[in-house]
Amino acid sequence: MRVLVARCEIGYSGRLETRLAPGDRVILFKDDGSVCVHALKGAKPINYMPGPTVVEEDGELIRVRRPASGESLTVLVEQVHADTRFALTDGAELERAGREKEIQALLAEAMHVIEPGLRLLERERPTDVGPVDLFCRDAAGLVTLVEVKRVRAVAAAVEQVIRYREQVERDPSLRPVRAIVAAPDFAPQARVLAEARNVECIAFDPAVLRGEVEPALRLF
Amino acid sequence: MRVLVARCEIGYSGRLETRLAPGDRVILFKDDGSVCVHALKGAKPINYMPGPTVVEEDGELIRVRRPASGESLTVLVEQVHADTRFALTDGAELERAGREKEIQALLAEAMHVIEPGLRLLERERPTDVGPVDLFCRDAAGLVTLVEVKRVRAVAAAVEQVIRYREQVERDPSLRPVRAIVAAPDFAPQARVLAEARNVECIAFDPAVLRGEVEPALRLF
DNA sequence: ATATACATGTCGAGG
DNA sequence: CCTCGACGTGTATAT
Secondary structure (H helix, E strand, C coil): CEEEEEEEEEEEECCCEEEEEEEEEEEEECCCCCEEEECCCCCCCCEEECCCCEEEEECCEEEEEECCCCEEEEEEEEEEEEEEECCCCCCCCEEEECCHHHHHHHHHHCHHHCCCCCEEEEEEEEECCEEEEEEEECCCCCEEEEEECCCCECHHHHHHHHHHHHHHCCCHHHCCEEEEEEECCECHHHHHHHHHCCCEEEECCHHHHHHHCCHHHHCC | CEEEEEEEEEEEECCCEEEEEEEEEEEEECCCCCEEEECCCCCCCCEEECCCCEEEEECCEEEEEECCCCEEEEEEEEEEEEEEECCCCCCCCEEEECCHHHHHHHHHHCHHHCCCCCEEEEEEEEECCEEEEEEEECCCCCEEEEEECCCCECHHHHHHHHHHHHHHCCCHHHCCEEEEEEECCECHHHHHHHHHCCCEEEECCHHHHHHHCCHHHHCC
């Protein structure tokens, strides 16, 4: 890892063209080839290049190329404030709790939160237009598709489950098919669309959901 | 700007919970309150907090809080490799050129690339469910909606134009309405959905498109 | 390698 | 403030 703190001018050419007039920035050159340029404000890099890249340095000019896509990032260094290379090691991976996959797993263990009597047949059941999160049958035996969102559901989520329903309904033996979107919250337009297209909206509280699969929490 | 290079453990609690076991990272504390943690790989920070924040430091423990949202980021420092504060100045803003609007404008100038005889009536024509990129009539006089994508079109793009078509078709005088997605490339699932819902896929080459509106290139 | 969907997405425009 | 679509999206996962 190389950490360069310098007054410099930055140019990017690829999916679009950007230029950043001279100013002080912190630039990280990582060993995997990725480069990121941090300005003085904002959590995100103002410019970047994912690895793998080829980095050429010619005096005050640093050119980072990504051969795969033809993109290039150019750093014209005017004044170096610091330029240090560090030998660093890090074997850790980021552990995340609360991703969609996890929410989906929790719901799979607590189907009654969605609807009493709902039985899970398959998770991530593939169709030609995408995977159905939870492929189920309801208490009456009807095929029921559940689309899970970890954040507020918008109209696109409703459209997604409609798309799956249409695909599944191509098999006449499975019809009729119910469609449900399960999310902690719903945008008004998502509800309107769901109503119009006969899609059900089930709101769940992630905290309660965790409680449902942690029996210890509801002993008394 | 403070640049801390250290072996540390990281925790984030907010929209989800994450933990990153001890390892070497580069952490930037910016004067606007934003903080970002860079691992040894990847263009994006592995953890971050947008400003404004409150940073408390208590020995080896650094706690960054975002009162507005209740999020917090915790850095437990085990070993400091470098810890430097820089007084930096940067008044520049990022200049960009070449976005989707440009592609849309190019297509508007070269409608025959989409289909011979297609006439543009309006760009960004508003509907209740969003703006139609290119609102046209075809050679036969049929209303034709074109959704433009600068990059590969996925199923969601097809759904988008279907939604617009449904909205426009609410006016019986305009029916039937054709729907087209124009993109440099199409995901297989997008083609499947388009076929099923009677949406046409038109692939264009951005380079050729530029040529089409550059008469100089086709003088001979 | 390709295809697909997630993401603490972030960001900005428009109502 | 909310809603929605673009983004140089990047990134991981499964085929």
